[in-house]
Amino acid sequence: MDLSELRVEIDKVDKQIVELFEKRMDIASQVADYKISTGKKVFDKEREDQKLRAVKELASSEFNKTGVEELFSHLMSMSRKLQYQKLASAGAAGNLPFIQIDSIDKASSRVCYQGAEGSYSEAAMKKYFGEEVNSFHVDTFRDAMAVLEDGSADYAVLPIENSTAGIVSEIYDLLTEYEHYIIGEEIIPIRHCLLGVPGTKLSDIKRVYSHPQSLMQSARFLSEHSHFEQISMKNNAFAARKVAQDKDKSQAAIASALAAKVYGLEILEEGINQADSNSTRFIIVTNRKVFLKDAHKVSICMEIPHEAGSLYHMMSHFIYNNLNMTKIESRPIEDKDWEYRFFIDFEGNLADSAVKNALRGLREEAKMLKILGNY
Known part of the structure; x- marks a missing residue:
């Protein structure tokens, strides 16, 4: 068979796949109706794991076994999304404790x-x-x-x-x-400023105090004055306060113009951080x-199963509910080597049905979910 004939055959198979997919989703809809009437949870991990093991054994090669597992994992994920939507439409999405x-x-x-x-x-x-x-x-x-x-x-x-x-x-x-x-x-x-006691000149300065990040953000300016000793403080304002209290012209602080005003210091150089958009x-x-009521951003954190595809399936709840995720960060979980807690920001309001639906799905499938706020 040449390429065009092979493509015709693929089209026939794809048509059958779509028909079977729609039949499967129709059955999933009926499953949702049953779960609504009985109060049963949508996500049954033990049942899904059992199903994945069974369908893998139907494939004829190791490559196909892996592919079948991935395919059915996606199918079951889509089935859950449909069931969550039906639960929400039936008023079973639940009220958030906010x-x-x-x-x-x-x-x-x-x-x-x-x-x-x-x-x-x-x-x-x-x-x-x-x-x-x-x-x-x-x-x-x-x-x-x-x-x-x-x-x-x-x-x-x-x-x-x-x-x-x-x-x-x-x-x-x-x-x-x-x-x-x-x-x-x-x-x-x-906008970082170099602050000193009134009458201080740049040539007088030997030590500069500030928060480590402010020192880093002002690295270009500080490199031009390499004789300055850089000393870290917990906070820029603490640094400004120390310089004001010591009244020592050999000391300077990197802090804000507001700090100069509060502590009676003189701005020796203004805007010394290299990033104008900082x-x-x-x-x-x-x-x-x-x-x-006019909040438009939701922040959450969650812990997910430490297994392949977990994060992808969690992210799909935003896709299926048409929610725009704007940020994701991860932090190590204490006492759990190489496992991470994820922090996510997305657009929406806790009163929105799409947000409620996504959070319901995430809560059922995550190991831990906490809503950090809506603002």
Whole structure:
């Protein structure tokens, strides 16, 4: 047979495959009806594993066995998506344990941020809550989570991602550890300045203090002054405060213009970070399971089975529900070598049926799923 004849034969087989696929999905729809009436779960891993072993044995070669396993894995995944959709249409999607609110009472809220006065975290807080916000600061990210937990603060403002340095991994880990939720975000442009006590000249400086990321982001400027000793601090504002308190012209800090204003320092050089588009994304976190009615981004974290194809099948829930995934990150799971927890952002609102449907499917098939917030 020549190529054109072979293609005709493939077309015939493909037509039969489509007919059989539609017949299979029709049966899957009937299965969904049964599960709706009985309250039975859609995902039955033991049954699916048993089925995959059985169909593999029907194939004639090792190559085909692998192909059949992959094919039927996809077929069963599509069957589940159809069943989840039918459950949602029948009103069996379930209610998510989050309460929709119209707005945040910013005027009477107590807010904490990590760092010190003059930090970028303070700037993000004031941009979100307003200049007159009732606020206080803490030393560490964990401290911020702790004051939310004990009720000393209603909200915390925390950096989660920088456009050049990447994610703040500690924040991701703390979001899984504490029962706190993201309700908003604020993006602050980062423009580092070299600060010194009034009257300081560049030639006076011997030591520069700042956060390690700020030192890295200002590497080009610092390389031009290689005699500067670079000393890491927990926070840029801490560095500015130290320079102000020591009143030593041989010391300088890399921090914001706001820090210069707060601590009475002089801006010796402005915009010393090399990336003009550098910005940091801050999240607004609360200990209540609430979301704003106009929220448009959902953040989740999940742990999945440590086996081939698991992540693909999880991602398919976004595809089948026409949801746009905007970000995915992974973090190692403590005490589980080479296993990872995934953090995902996607567009949507917890009140949307497509979001509810996707989350139902993810919750049934993931080992662990936590909604981190809708904002």
